[in-house]
Amino acid sequence: MAPGLQLDYFDGRSARPQRAEIHLQDGRLRLTCGLQQQQYLLRSVRWPERQRHGQRQVLLPDGGVLSCADASAWDEWARASGLRDSLTVRWMQNWRLVGAALLLLLATLLSAWRWGVPLATEAALRWLPPTIEQQIGTQALAQLETSWLRPSQLGAAAQEGLRHRFAALVARAHPQGDAPAYRLHFRAAPDTLGPNAFALPGGEIVLTDALVALMHDRPDAVLGVLAHELGHVRLRHGLRQAVQASLVSALAGLVVGDFSALLAGMPVLLTQQAYSREFERQADAEARRCLLAAGISPRVMLEFFERIAKTDQHAAANRLPIAFSSHPADSERKRFFNDAP
Numbered sequence: 001m002a003p004g005l006q007l008d009y010f011d012g013r014s015a016r017p018q019r020a021e022i023h024l025q026d027g028r029l030r031l032t033c034g035l036q037q038q039q040y041l042l043r044s045v046r047w048p049e050r051q052r053h054g055q056r057q058v059l060l061p062d063g064g065v066l067s068c069a070d071a072s073a074w075d076e077w078a079r080a081s082g083l084r085d086s087l088t089v090r091w092m093q094n095w096r097l098v099g100a101a102l103l104l105l106l107a108t109l110l111s112a113w114r115w116g117v118p119l120a121t122e123a124a125l126r127w128l129p130p131t132i133e134q135q136i137g138t139q140a141l142a143q144l145e146t147s148w149l150r151p152s153q154l155g156a157a158a159q160e161g162l163r164h165r166f167a168a169l170v171a172r173a174h175p176q177g178d179a180p181a182y183r184l185h186f187r188a189a190p191d192t193l194g195p196n197a198f199a200l201p202g203g204e205i206v207l208t209d210a211l212v213a214l215m216h217d218r219p220d221a222v223l224g225v226l227a228h229e230l231g232h233v234r235l236r237h238g239l240r241q242a243v244q245a246s247l248v249s250a251l252a253g254l255v256v257g258d259f260s261a262l263l264a265g266m267p268v269l270l271t272q273q274a275y276s277r278e279f280e281r282q283a284d285a286e287a288r289r290c291l292l293a294a295g296i297s298p299r300v301m302l303e304f305f306e307r308i309a310k311t312d313q314h315a316a317a318n319r320l321p322i323a324f325s326s327h328p329a330d331s332e333r334k335r336f337f338n339d340a341p
């Protein structure tokens with residue numbers, strides 16, 4: 001005989017409880033109330049999530065409610081009857097399972113960040129038309145023009161000379177004519193960027209007067225810096241990084257529910273983030289390849305690193321992390337240019 005449990009029964013028509021007894025048998029809940037007997041299929045009965053304390057309630061399909069004030073008597077009956085709480089309830093009462101679920105969620109978010117974001121970034125880069133890329137670059141440049149960049153004080157002949165030499169280097173490094181489009185802008189930013197250069201998506205490359213002055217007797221080093229920036233352009237590092245950062249904030253938005261300003265924030269993002277170490281390595285490799293192709297020894301960069309180390313680069317590092325001299329040359333970087341054939 002299945003164990004029984006005494007409890008209150010509300011028939012759904014009257015607010016007056018009646019004393020009743022329930023049994024579980026053959027997948028059915030059998031209810032005895034006075035002389036009346038009723039049966040309900042177990043799967044038609046709803047067992048609302050229970051709290052650890054407080055009364056237990058059962059909702060019957062005909063609108064009736066069973067209520068048991070004695071929680072421990074209920075639990076004992078449920079155990080003896082082989083009644084299992086719904087999976088969710090048992091999960092929620094088991095902190096180990098809750099912890100595991102949280103870990104799983106965290107792992108999902110982490111792998112979305114680690115693998116999903118790079119994959120989505122690649123897809124976005126393939127899908128984003130060049131006009132958008134250029135727009136983002138032009139907007140970012142316009143923003144920088146209003147804040148830090150001033151017209152260059154460099155003479156027209158000096159500008160033309162560097163333009164010409166860089167164009168020749170690019171042509172020699174890309175004999176197939178597959179060089180990315182770029183526009184070279186000479187600008188002054190004496191109090192902010194110092195001797196510097198940077199590239200924006202779409203091919204805007206900015207070179208400061210101070211850098212030209214710093215390497216006045218070694219213009220080949222200026223070409224090396226520009227080739228590094230062209231590497232960032234060719235490999236679309238700026239856009240890649242801005243898309244990636246936007247996706248990460250969108251991923252965070254999944255959690256807090258804020259998707260606003262995804263594309264609109266990119267020009268600002270560009271000016272706030274530093275390139276990853278990997279991007280810098282790739283741009284350096286591009287610079288070295290271009291210098292070698294143009295018959296210039298990559299060691300010319302060592303002189304540049306030495307001179308830049310003597311200038312105060314704090315301001316530049318804080319203001320425009322993507323700029324060339326915001327990431328000082330470590331020994332690995334120096335070795336890379338030194339070991340060139």
Ligand SMILES: [Zn+2]
Nearest residue numbers: 275280283324
């Ligand atoms: Zn760089």
